[in-house]
Amino acid sequence: MLVLMFVIIAAVCIAADLPSLKGRSKRRDLMVYGVLWIGGMAATVCTxxxxxxPSPLLLIMVIYKPINDLVASWF
Structure with missing residues (x-):
């Protein structure tokens, strides 16, 4: 029930903000807005x-560790 209420509130907020983002000159803004809304909604529903x-920091550490080891071996 709480998730349904959240989705309804999010849909109302999206509907209120969407008209100001329509138009050819703001297409990239609309795409970024959509990605951020989807990410935020997914995080809230998971909560x-x-x-x-898992923490996104773990992904950054997995990517960074080999690069850090490579650079450390050079010096």
Whole structure:
């Protein structure tokens, strides 16, 4: 029930903001806005449903560690 209420509130907020973003000159703004809204909604739904999601910091560490080791081996 809480998730449904959140989705309804988010839909109302999107509907209120969407008219100002329509138009050819703001197409990229609209795409960024959509990606951020989807990410935010997904994070909120996961929190409401108590779904354990690993930290995005772990992904950054997995990518950074080999590069850091390579640069450290040079010096």
């Amino acid at each position: 409401l449903l108590r779904i354990q999601v």
